[in-house]
Amino acid sequence: MASSSDQVQFREYYQNWMIEQQQLLEELLQVHNQNPNDEQDLFCIIEKLIKHFQDYTNRRAQHAVNEPSSVFLPTWCTSTENSYLWFGGCRPSLLIQLVYTLCGSQLESQLTENLQEVRTDNIGGLSADQLSLVSELQCRTTTEEERLSTNMVSLQENIADCPLTRLANNNSVDSDAESHIGQVKQALDSHSKDLSSMLIDSDKLRMNTLKELIGIFTPLQAVEFLIAGKKLHLCMHQWGQLRDHIPNMEEHDREGM
Template identity: 35%
Template structure:
């Protein structure tokens, strides 16, 4: 679990590449959505959208697998990533987003669309052709959300226990024995930190798996255009949070995370 500057640079470069890809993919997905709105819905349209959904899902999985490999060598860097803005870091849950945030995002997307449809209908008697959720979809999403929250709470509890049992207590016992003014990173400390990071990376991998599986299940439940709307909203939010966080850091006199 040793840390090195080269691994930190690799993690930083991987994240920058990932965010750049998010922006590129977002443009591609928005273009596909706009094209779908201007043409009659056909099986060819659905096939094209499904191909984009598969691509987005695969890229997410590839990113998770790559960062998990890096995290096994430098775990702490992913729980407090220097390549993220302060605001981004403050929003992290076990080195990433909360899986339950997917549902909050989707419901917000549906609510916003419903409001706009109603407003437009009252004005001109017309509404956009936004695919509405069927009763079976609502039940499936609700069930998925319930399962996800249960698993999320389990991991949250495990992380709290890890911090207390594997980190706070052992490190406190070691620190009590040390005499200043030089508190060196001795072998006992290194071994303890290695054990902590070993447990942390296992939790991160479980959390990443929950994130990925929740994402996949959401896409599976939704119709192609609905899933496209959802992924666009998710990517747009991710890009915006990144941009807002960087702007806030600049306002507070912090350098860009290059």
């Protein structure tokens, strides 16, 4: 089981990681606005961002070995963020949904501006081949999501199965306390090990989905996608902090309408 110091250390790590997220967003915007045709600069910032995410998942996997439950419902995230988590992070298919949303909004914007030709260098100009690859990736990703979700259902149902149910029913003052505690610890440790394994698998799916999407895009399209993803992530965190610290935020919102 993770100690309180482990929890504090990872919380501090996550807070620093979020600060770095903001810095990376600024770098992405700078490259996008100043050097959109410089593929070397685009590739460099893309690789930097992927490495940043990979480092985070590696560090989180190490933390999850001792206490996976703390990663599934992290105290370092806001309650709003936690309500949308899937295996401790974003659902991988959300990345693909973001692609479709960006395509639609950019295409609509270009048509509204009465452009004679739709731009093909941004994410709104994905080719038919690119969209086909995104669709294929979506099918594979949702299949893997369903597999992991099914495994989680089985793991949750195991709570009502042996040995935990037997141990709960045999929990009495007359039982051998030391032996009983040892058996409970063994059962819960086995459950935690399964949770940790599922978390690692879900992080692999998130990372693989991101990398495959990046591989489908042109460098400029990839940067635009990463900018949108970073903005969404940071805003959800900021909005969650507001809701956590302003109990009547919904009432304030309605009053301001």
